[in-house]
Amino acid sequence: MTNHGLGDWIHRREVKSAGRMAITAGTLELTYEQFSERINRLANAMSERGVQRGDRVAFLGENSVEFLETLFALGSIGAVFVPLNTRLAGPEVAFHLDDAGAKILVASHTMEPLVAAGVAETDVERVIVVDDGSRVPAEDGRLTLPVEQYGDVLEGASATRPQVNVGIDDLAIILYTSGTTGNPKGAMLSHANMTWNALNVISDMDISNHEVALMISPMFHVAALGMGVLPTFLKGGHLILEPRFEPGRALQLIEQHKATYISGVPTTYQMLAEHPDWETTDISSLHNLTCGGSAVPLRILETYEDRGLSFTMGYGMTETAPGATTLPARYSREKMGSAGLPQMHTHIRVADFDGNELPPNEVGEVQIQGPNVISGYWERPEANESSFITDDGGTWFRSGDMGYMDDDGFLFISDRLKDMIISGGENIYPAQIEQELAQMESIASVAVFGVANEKWGEVPRAAVVVREGHELTEEDVLSYLDGKLARYKIPKSVVFVDDMPRTASGKVRKPQLRELHGE
Structure with missing residues (x-):
């Protein structure tokens, strides 16, 4: 067995850095040996649950030991880690899970409502729940998929190091980046990358x-x-x-x-x-x-x-x-x-x-x-x-x-070249917001662009042309997006305009729109 990927890193550090602290997370402290043992247990548990080379496993939760254990455990058996942004809305989580074809979702139980909304109509077979905070139950009841507790999964698994060949060019992570056409794309990050x-x-x-x-x-x-x-x-x-x-x-x-x-x-x-x-x-x-x-x-x-x-x-x-x-x-x-x-x-x-x-x-x-x-x-x-x-x-x-x-x-x-907005380190693509707002009956035309913000660098603003015979307020527009998009993507302001500056082909001239309504 030869593992040339990330899954071998902590195993090697177990010897090279014996006795040294690897992670401190609140009151939990793990040496490299302890961290390595937990990774081995999770890797074997994943294999026992049918995860094979190339299979995708998603993680939904904030920074935690479990996040990193999932990353390295999957690397140990040649599977693919798919981390999800905790600020996504339910439909967005569902898209990511479905697009990646994720087999298992590991998630914080503080995210249960988002998990329940996200796994519906996907190929996710089971959910492994991390007990890392106050549970937030899903509004529409319990999850219908098999649900296991992360601690129980680790406790019931072998600590023996998995014996799987993993190549340096094998796929390690699928990390979604917002798409200019509205749909996120999964960047395929190899162990070599x-x-x-x-x-x-x-x-x-x-x-x-x-x-x-x-x-x-x-x-x-x-x-x-x-x-x-x-x-x-x-x-x-x-x-x-x-x-x-x-x-x-x-x-x-x-x-x-x-x-x-x-x-x-x-x-x-x-x-x-x-x-x-x-x-x-x-x-x-x-x-x-x-x-x-x-x-x-x-x-x-x-x-x-x-x-x-x-x-x-x-x-x-x-x-x-x-x-x-x-x-x-x-x-x-x-x-x-x-x-x-x-x-x-x-x-x-x-x-x-x-x-x-x-x-x-x-x-x-x-x-x-x-x-x-x-x-x-x-x-x-x-x-x-x-x-x-x-x-x-x-x-x-x-x-x-x-x-x-x-x-x-x-x-x-x-x-x-792209219209991407960077807000507090988050990438926001106007096309996704525009596609959602275009579904509103009262909106005849919409364009989203970035405006300067002292705290976040940039924030999105929507310019809206109201359909004749309709009435619309800023609150109407923003509340419509609530739950459909991550909150950081929702515009912080709306301007109502009579018309959009356009090119001869009909495309909105966003630089001109920004000049007119960006202050």
């Missing part, structure tokens, strides 16, 4: 086996998983898990555990700095602060510099596992606004739409190549065809972002 990304991180940052990484960002996003969790485990560091981000609690944990490493988006760091305990909390242990999603505003940069801290910033996406570029802390002022340099084992070019590389300072599409880049999307041949370009230089992923390289090779993102 995640491994090479972790190697990129430890090549570009000072990650050591003494790292104490505080996970305050949700691990169902590739950023926390790829930039924080996996590099820490690869080096044999210590992970502090928090189910969700609360700035006061995070500051307390930094001081208590002498955390060395945190990652987040600009909003995360803003909320920490604005908390009343910021000035009195000992944060001197911190030395690695990573930030993605968008550039760190100057005022936040200065606030942290006043405490002797600096940021390593970067650019990436789910499809690059997620790192593509890194802006080292030493360049945070000199190259302010830059997305940074290509990561150690990743290549970046700026090209025209025919794939011709452009000279420095000329704007084109950012294209990415490397062992951390996905090979494609789950069962999306059309998306695969349009998202990659192959030439004499190999195959490049088309990011859909516009940018340029300066004379020193630093990447600057100048605009987004």
Whole structure:
């Protein structure tokens, strides 16, 4: 048996890092040996329940030991991990489960109403419930599928290491990213993608086996998983898990555990700095602060510099596992606004739409190549065809972002070819919101675009043309979306317009719409 994937990592650390702490989650503390034993038990339990190589198992819950055990256990038997965003609505969960063909759903019992709504009419055969908080029963009664308790599943399984061959290029994770056409796409992340990304991180940052990484960002996003969790485990560091981000609690944990490493988006760091305990909390242990999603505003940069801290910033996406570029802390002022340099084992070019590389300072599409880049999307041949370009230089992923390289090779993102909105680190695609609102009888036309927000960076706003003879209020529009979309996707405001600015072909001119109604 040879396992070249993520499923072998903790087994190897069991010996290399014997006696060292792997995870602290509240009052639960696990050494690498204890963590490895639990992973083996879950892997064997999954096999006993019919999970085989290539089968998909989904997880719905906040940051937890069980999340990570499911990831590594599935990697041990060659199965595929499908983490779901806890902020999705029931129909969205159902879409993800059905699209992935998930066989089992592991879920927090705090999510029971969402689970009940999500598993209906899917191929999910059973639900394994994690007892990690106050149970929230489903409104329409109990789940009709077989339901097991996570603790019982572990207790009844063997702790023997599974004997399954897993290749480095085998599929490890399907992670859904919002689609420009309204339907999410499953990015197929292999064991190699995640491994090479972790190697990129430890090549570009000072990650050591003494790292104490505080996970305050949700691990169902590739950023926390790829930039924080996996590099820490690869080096044999210590992970502090928090189910969700609360700035006061995070500051307390930094001081208590002498955390060395945190990652987040600009909003995360803003909320920490604005908390009343910021000035009195000992944060001197911190030395690695990573930030993605968008550039760190100057005022936040200065606030942290006043405490002797600096940021390593970067650019990436789910499809690059997620790192593509890194802006080292030493360049945070000199190259302010830059997305940074290509990561150690990743290549970046700026090209025209025919794939011709452009000279420095000329704007084109950012294209990415490397062992951390996905090979494609789950069962999306059309998306695969349009998202990659192959030439004499190999195959490049088309990011859909516009940018340029300066004379020193630093990447600057100048605009987004796609209409994606980044709100507090969450990717929002207007097409999905527009499709939902188009179902309202009172709406003749709708367009969604991003507007600046001091706290979240951007938030969605809907421009609506009301159908003749109908009446509509902002409250009507927003309440209609409640329960149909994740709350972070629901527009924060609505403007009513007489008409939309359009091209000759009838497409809405969103830049012009933003100019007219973006203030």
